[in-house]
Amino acid sequence: MTILIVGAGLSGISLARFLQKDFLLVEKESDFGGLTRSVSTSGFTFDYAGHFLHWRSPLIFSLAQKILRDDFQVVLRHSAIYEFDRYIPFPFQANLEFLPPDIHRICQAGLPSKQPARSTARSFSEWAKRNFGPGIFRYFLRPYNEKLWKINLDKLSAEWCPRFIPALRGKNKEGYNPQFIYPQRGGIFSLTKNLAKKIKIHTSCAVDKINWQKKYALLSSGQKIYYHYLVNTSPLPDFLNRFIDLPQAVRQAGQKLKANVVYCLNLGTEKVPFDWHWLYFPEKKYPFYRLGVYSNIAPAMAPAGQSSIYIEWSRRPEEKFDYRQQETIVGKILKQKKIIGPVLVRQWLKINPGYVIYDFYRRPALKIIEKFLTENRIFSLGRYGKWQYSFMEEDILGAKKLAELLNHARD
Numbered sequence: 001m002t003i004l005i006v007g008a009g010l011s012g013i014s015l016a017r018f019l020q021k022d023f024l025l026v027e028k029e030s031d032f033g034g035l036t037r038s039v040s041t042s043g044f045t046f047d048y049a050g051h052f053l054h055w056r057s058p059l060i061f062s063l064a065q066k067i068l069r070d071d072f073q074v075v076l077r078h079s080a081i082y083e084f085d086r087y088i089p090f091p092f093q094a095n096l097e098f099l100p101p102d103i104h105r106i107c108q109a110g111l112p113s114k115q116p117a118r119s120t121a122r123s124f125s126e127w128a129k130r131n132f133g134p135g136i137f138r139y140f141l142r143p144y145n146e147k148l149w150k151i152n153l154d155k156l157s158a159e160w161c162p163r164f165i166p167a168l169r170g171k172n173k174e175g176y177n178p179q180f181i182y183p184q185r186g187g188i189f190s191l192t193k194n195l196a197k198k199i200k201i202h203t204s205c206a207v208d209k210i211n212w213q214k215k216y217a218l219l220s221s222g223q224k225i226y227y228h229y230l231v232n233t234s235p236l237p238d239f240l241n242r243f244i245d246l247p248q249a250v251r252q253a254g255q256k257l258k259a260n261v262v263y264c265l266n267l268g269t270e271k272v273p274f275d276w277h278w279l280y281f282p283e284k285k286y287p288f289y290r291l292g293v294y295s296n297i298a299p300a301m302a303p304a305g306q307s308s309i310y311i312e313w314s315r316r317p318e319e320k321f322d323y324r325q326q327e328t329i330v331g332k333i334l335k336q337k338k339i340i341g342p343v344l345v346r347q348w349l350k351i352n353p354g355y356v357i358y359d360f361y362r363r364p365a366l367k368i369i370e371k372f373l374t375e376n377r378i379f380s381l382g383r384y385g386k387w388q389y390s391f392m393e394e395d396i397l398g399a400k401k402l403a404e405l406l407n408h409a410r411d
């Protein structure tokens, strides 16, 4: 039985690791790892924006421990919001006393007296106001999320919120990532590289076309591969575009799926004057939304006395991004605020798609697509294969679950 796996990012590699059947794993890039690659230059190491392994499952903890060995470390989150020229420890809603007194009063006065039923709000705006009140919405949740998602927040669904936004009270008060696993050396790719050991990956080999009726795929190498099962981990809309004679309803559903693009500036600098792991920037005067410092988490990510930094911007796919202009603006602002020192190394990465947009078209469109794929022995996996806001743990576990299903499938 041949299982053809499209893409050797974390999902494709995890699936291959858990499969006990024959598979062919193809990756269009010359390196495997997808978003969990890391890049090194002049002694600085960077991920494709910060990739910290948050976990809930003991299985993920022990897997990471086993494969990272001496490089395994658990880190307690130390992050903040940079606003009103000060550092407000994250989560914002749990640290209102750090705000200027007048803003503190407004946020405090608007707090809901009890936690509302979380599932009732449809849009992000409605959900955020109901759960945190108008003050927190105005001073943090709205400006930050407008920057990140780049859509009107009334048109953004609230379905992803309870998992990702720390609650005001109760056991989710600290959010999903109060601690995380991060390799001591080599960035997140240390995890992926070790996970991929002994797995045969065909790099520089893309799936170009899929004939779903005859069950074969054409590869960029010119090969024609007949499959019993096809597993996709590449971005779902691109994947659907590769189908020959895709039913119109499915094609139209694919066109409804939207994502933003993330631009990431990596900087190697003299040591930063703070020990925060990452900072959120909600204010409009900062054109980026987040800045993180790898070397504050794993010192080996930068030479001694220096820092390895990433800064993230978000754009709609049709928007232009002026790299040089943004780099100049960011350098000026951050130096003026004494957030970064002299820059020694710079490098840009473009992450497209970046964040899947949870608008109200997404769910019905996915229903149509999934039905078609399942009926044709095709599975779509991972953050972009499932077109979801998922993290590494979830994608590894999703791959494991599918491997178990395929391991039991009849040949």
Ligand SMILES: Cc1cc2nc3c(=O)[nH]c(=O)nc-3n(C[C@H](O)[C@H](O)[C@H](O)COP(=O)(O)OP(=O)(O)OC[C@H]3O[C@@H](n4cnc5c(N)ncnc54)[C@H](O)[C@@H]3O)c2cc1C
Pocket: 006, 007, 008, 009, 010, 011, 012, 026, 027, 028, 029, 032, 033, 034, 035, 036, 048, 049, 050, 051, 052, 053, 054, 205, 206, 207, 208, 233, 234, 235, 262, 351, 353, 354, 355, 381, 382, 383, 384, 385, 390, 391, 392, 393, 395
């Ligand atoms: C900005 C950002 C920050 C993040 N931070 C975190 C974090 O801190 N913690 C966390 O747990 N998660 C984080 N994530 C999520 C994490 O990146 C994903 O959960 C995970 O990397 C998804 O892996 P994947 O294999 O599903 O997708 P990908 O990494 O996208 O892999 C898909 C692979 O398919 C390949 N491919 C595409 N088309 C073809 C084709 N036609 N033929 C063959 N191959 C193809 C691609 O080259 C790629 O290698 C973050 C994501 C982003 C965007």
